[in-house]
Amino acid sequence: MKTRLIALFAMLLLAITGAGAQTTEADVILGVWETGSGKARVKIDKVGEKYFGKIVWLREPNNEEGKPKVDKNNPDEKMRTTPLLGYRMLKDFNYSGEKTWEDGTIYDPENGSTYSCEITMTDENTLDVRGFIGVSVFGRTDVWKRVQVKKKA
Amino acid sequence: MRSFILVVGMLAGLAAYAQETDTTEVEDYSQYADAELAGDAKRFATQKVLDQSPNKLISIGYDYQSFYFMDLAYFGPPDAQGLIASPERVTNSFNSGLRLAANVPVISRNNIIVNLGGNYWETRYDIENPENVTNPLALSLDRYGLRTMGLSTTIFKPFNEKQVLFVLAQADLNGNYSLADIQSLKYTRYSVFAIYGWKMHDRLMYGFGLARTYRAGEQIILPLFMYNYTFPSRKWGVESIFPARAHLRRTFNPRSMAFFGYELEGQTYHIANRGNEFDQWLPNNADDLELRRGELRIRLMYERSIKDFIWVSVQAGLRYNWRFNLDQGDFYRGFTGDQPYLAENKIGNPLYINFSINLVSP
Incomplete structure (x- = not known):
């Protein structure tokens, strides 16, 4: 009985630590990233097993009337009053190994289009974010850089 | 043992709950303003200004010009009295x-x-009563039309957040060939342009450059001025690479926009003596003809997304003839060259329409 208990405990420990290692590798994407144009910063979070990214900073947060920018180009009329700050522009990414997150979508608020998307981490501070239409060849890669947020005193 | 399993079970349950919990919460976004790029990262300018029309990945179009007269010069031998x-x-x-x-x-x-491109354009002619026509160029155009096939590469190189370089190199095969019998590659014509520019802000980019082009119908070297600007209201904009093209843009929304302006189009076309049309007029040298076709398209254009990334583009306007002359061989005449043309033709300026379906880039 004692031997079986130790074996069970060992298996559980292995499963937990194994899962932990997988989670750690996938979670390196978590953090705040600046888009290639430098117009926005996106915070990537994990919800369940999937990864999402929301806009947390805009270089120009207000529209020409001085009001906070909203998602005015969204093809869905109901969404056009949604503030861009806090908007989830990356959705539903799964980690597929080899520093790649796929099966997600990216939304471009500048034209209201949603593209298929794959993210590859080329180094700890750099993401290749490739939005594409149908197949990857019809796409464009934007390189995002990690930003270090300064802690408030 | 029971209590051990209970604890493990509770821990597993908590982990699962945590993973399903929506982490959305009110967040202080001001904390993300004070941040710097990690490592030795550098920012670069993007290639477009706000609301600029989207790049076309694939385009399938049709071009139609209405009727017009062509006054085609005689270039055959003089008659017995020496008259032309x-x-x-x-x-x-x-x-x-x-x-x-x-x-x-x-x-x-x-x-x-870096973009790689390819294009195929054809222009078919329908000359009325060709049996009564003697001009061999008219007969050749009526029978074979004109074709262009080309390959191109476009490079956009930003050096930092402000300074950028655009380079385009293109190789075209233009002539009256058929797809079953494509003309020799020795008639490939090369064009290239380079523009060095500045992206002053998200709504303004301009630059200066040089082009070696056949757009006016024959080889010329031209200075270029690129000016892409979106007004603060974001309803209007300008997209131009002067003098090749210039358009005033009206943006209804990012999926629907109209343009008014012009584009200079043209090429030099190798005209082969495919059906011996030129034998009587040029008995000794009928194999080295170049048709210098250059035209200005003054137009109204409307482009919109019909579904996601599928856009339609409709344009209508005047096709104004710039040049439609024949030369023997391809050579550089430039703005100051005084080499005479084999035939200087005058053709009318019809209305035209163009329709295309396009897959646009992210």
Whole structure:
């Protein structure tokens, strides 16, 4: 009985630590990233097993009337009053190994289009974010850089 | 043992709950304003200004010009009295033809974008009563039309957040060949342009450059001025690479926009003596003809997304003839050269329409 208990405990420990290692590798994407144009910063979070990214900073947060920018180009009329700050522009990414997150979508608020998307981490501070239409060849890669947020005193 | 399993079970349950919990919460976004790029990262300018029309990855189009007269110069031997015949007036009922193009990014990074492209354009002629026409150029156009096939590469290289370089190199095969019997590659014509520019802010980019081009119908070297600007209201904008093209843009929304302006189009076309049309007029040298065709398209254009990334583009306007002359051989005449043309033709300026369906780039 004692031997079986130790074996069970060992298996559980292995499963937990194994899962932990997988989670750690996938979670390196978590953090705040600046888009290639430098117009926005996106915070990537994990919800369940999937990864999402929301806009947390805009270089120009207000529209020409001085009001906070909203998602005015969204093809869905109901969404056009949604503030861009806090908007989830990356959705539903799964980690597929080899520093790649796929099966997600990216939304471009500048034209209201949603593209298929794959993210590859080329180094700890750099993401290749490739939005594409149908197949990857019809796409464009934007390189995002990690930003270090300064802690408030 | 029971209590051990209970604890493990509770821990597993808590973990699962945590993973399903929506982490959305009110967040202080001001904390993200004070941040700096990690490592030795550098920012680069993007290649477009706000609201600029989207790049077309694939385009399938059709071009149609209405009827016009052509006064085609005589270039045959003089008659017994040494006189040269007057130009012959022929009527072209219409021009029509497919316009296919693809332009796909093969390298797409913040610090460089390289696109490879290919295009196929055709122009068919429909000369009225060709049995009564003697001008061999008219007969050749009526029978074979004109074709262009080309390959191109476009490079966009930003050096930092402000300074950028655009380079385009293109190789075209233009002539009256058929797809079953494509003309020799020795008639490939090369064009290239480079523009060095500045992106002053998200709504303004301008630059200066040089082009070696056949757009006006024959080889010329031109200075270029690029000016892409979106007004603060974001309803209007300008997209231009002067003098090749310039358009005033009205943006209804990012999926619907109209343009008014012009584009200079043209090429030099190798005209082969395919059906011996030129034998009587040029008995000794009928194999080295170049048709210098350059035209200005003054137009209204409307482009919109019909579904996601599928856009339609409709344009209508005046096709103004700039040049439609024949030379023997391809050579550089430039603005100051005084080499005479073999035939200086005058053709009318019809209305035209163009329709295309396009897959646009992210």
